[in-house]
Amino acid sequence: MSDQPRRMFLSAFTISSPGHQSMGMWKLPGDKSHEYKSLKYWTDLAKRLDRGGFDTLFVADVLGIYDVYQDSPDPALKNAAQVPILDPVPAIAAMASVTENLGFGVTVALTYEQPYSFARRMSTLDHLTDGRIAWNIVTSYLDSAARNMNLDGQIPHDERYDIADEFMDVCYQLWERSWDDDAVVRDAEAGMYTDPSKVRGIEHKGKYFTVPGMALCEPSPQRTPVLFQAGASSRGQEFAAKHAEMIFLISGDTTTLRRSVDKIRAQAEEVGRGREDVRVLAGVTVVVAETDAEAQALYKQYKEAGSWDGGLVLFGGWSGVDLGALPSYEPLDHADSNSIRSAADMFGGAGKSWTAEQLGKYIAVGGATPVIVGSPQTVADELERWMDEGDIDGFQFASVHMPYTYESITELVVPELRRRGRVPEERTGGTLREKLGFKSPLLQGHPAEVARTS
């Protein structure tokens, strides 16, 4: 390590539902995840993270039910597997009104949006939060969502990314090119609020979208929100290398992680961006207490609360593979089906020989993320190792036990990371993009900058 250790970005990753990536934790004593419906739950969480040194809070979202496992929505309902779930957008402004620095990452699946109204919603959030908005770009992966949104089924995966590319282009035109910085003049003498010569329609006519008009909003502090993505497929990674400023990866070990990170940084370079123009965050689940022994005891409690069929519900939604019909004694690496074996490797870690029930138990605590258990020192050591070996910029800390997960990280882990110089004592001002160490408003070579200057 150099004298000036690399800055570690801290992001919380949760969902507006009683169950996120861990299953069954709502049964833990004192767990408050069922209060996700109250504004106070969200404003308390935001205040805690803001004071506690976190950079961002990301709220995940799905617009459908995990109904692959046992070909039914019932196991998802029973386990609160991301259902019931609220729209993540409405609580953002309330959280912004009680925080100073925290950035908010909002998940919106562009698959079901029109870019014209969506661009306005994001500009609105960026105005109201004074430039603290990031957009977690999702191309929806659940069939159950498509069926209820007047589509017969999912749009094929690669076409989804073609649509997404055009969607991004329309948004960039609306955010970056439609209004000049000095379009709003408020000249009472001349009776002119906005100077029409500094506003223009974008005249977009593409394969999927036709948007002739101008943006409805004057420029927001960031114009384009910070772009976040979690593309796992190769088409997804190509998309991410082109657009994303923050990338979220989940890997079971640092070698696999490093391979993905190297690829992403190389791809970003290939499309004319810098290797360091992307902040890469790894998903982790942290179980921390004052001592290693106490943390291990807590982890044991989580594993006991963990619901293995809840884990298989998540596995079904992520992979499209239903393990509901497999005999409970059969190790998955012996399965005839190729897709079963590769999905089990992907979400359960390669080289494991476990049954469906064992895999479900594994997923039930932390989903597919690595679980780091121990005292503040142990956890900080491990986070530093992941960061250095993985060449990453920080972490997405998955919610497990609410609000304990973020209480314990802010109170125990962050002070230790501060002592090690990984997390600054004071936050710098400016927009979220600037807080992430990027130039504002735009990164050289990024397609949003290209749209602006074209």
Next chain:
Amino acid sequence: MSDQPRRMFLSAFTISSPGHQSMGMWKLPGDKSHEYKSLKYWTDLAKRLDRGGFDTLFVADVLGIYDVYQDSPDPALKNAAQVPILDPVPAIAAMASVTENLGFGVTVALTYEQPYSFARRMSTLDHLTDGRIAWNIVTSYLDSAARNMNLDGQIPHDERYDIADEFMDVCYQLWERSWDDDAVVRDAEAGMYTDPSKVRGIEHKGKYFTVPGMALCEPSPQRTPVLFQAGASSRGQEFAAKHAEMIFLISGDTTTLRRSVDKIRAQAEEVGRGREDVRVLAGVTVVVAETDAEAQALYKQYKEAGSWDGGLVLFGGWSGVDLGALPSYEPLDHADSNSIRSAADMFGGAGKSWTAEQLGKYIAVGGATPVIVGSPQTVADELERWMDEGDIDGFQFASVHMPYTYESITELVVPELRRRGRVPEERTGGTLREKLGFKSPLLQGHPAEVARTS
């Protein structure tokens, strides 16, 4: 008047833009309407209304530009005629977090929404506000919106209402019938968060929408938000009589108003609802000060600030009629065009003989609403007269001069209305629907109740 005068409901009607129904008021000294981009502007307004005895705050919306006048968006930009404009939804939760009783009416044009995701957004707002949400149902009226939302032009007016009827039906099924009240059990022993036997897909397959699935949210306090509508056409009024619990009317005199109110109450009865199951609010613009003379001086200031071409921009958007090419000396009631004459009667008041410029000046202060000017006593007298002669339940007070409009109404007019027993000193608890004096969760005979019990 009887001993117990009829309760007067007070609603504020504004927009997330520097210009709403009055044009040019942003030029007034001290006007803060340009701060519509900041959360504080909205939380301050909400606190003022909540403390000051208002029942609701409605935020209008358009998803397009008023570009009929002079066949160009430029006059709208110049006059801040509802552009720039933000999405009204994101600020709601922040306002809810600083208020106790105020209800929030949010305008959403269903024309560009999918009922499945829209129903979730409204349930989310209803959860986060503890049941204080109303939905201002709009079927969008601007061509410029349709063009940017991947539609070649507006859907024909009557078909828009057929789509709207089916859209409502899908929402009622999702809000009322999909989840039983006791579906969420949180039974840790049984490992059951939601009891799947108490949740069902709605299996909707109609002409415009296919939604087989279940609602994504557990039931919110009101389930169906309070339904608000401002239908002016006869198909619109038929729709309103069937669905709306609050109806917003704009009439230039109490005779015209009374005729519309009688018709609405009769129509509500015809479709099996009660005459009193609809709260009718009239749009008004109030200019109030300590004395009549001061109020008149203020009104004079407003008229001087009023922008006549801004008024014609609004007129163009509402009527579809461009007065931009007419000679400035020609009285509109002499115009050859039928549509010009009838639109001028509708938005400028019947029987007037004025030029386009005079009509624009008239619209520039208060749009098409009547303007009530005077001391608190004068204004209260006039509001009582409108209420009694019109058989209405209250008013939508249009924003003119921000924040003076609502400062002056809460500080000067409401105390006078309280002295007259029209506005209660204390608000009763419960959901917005209950605060409006309706039974909760549902009105007998309302289609939402039919959906629930079918």
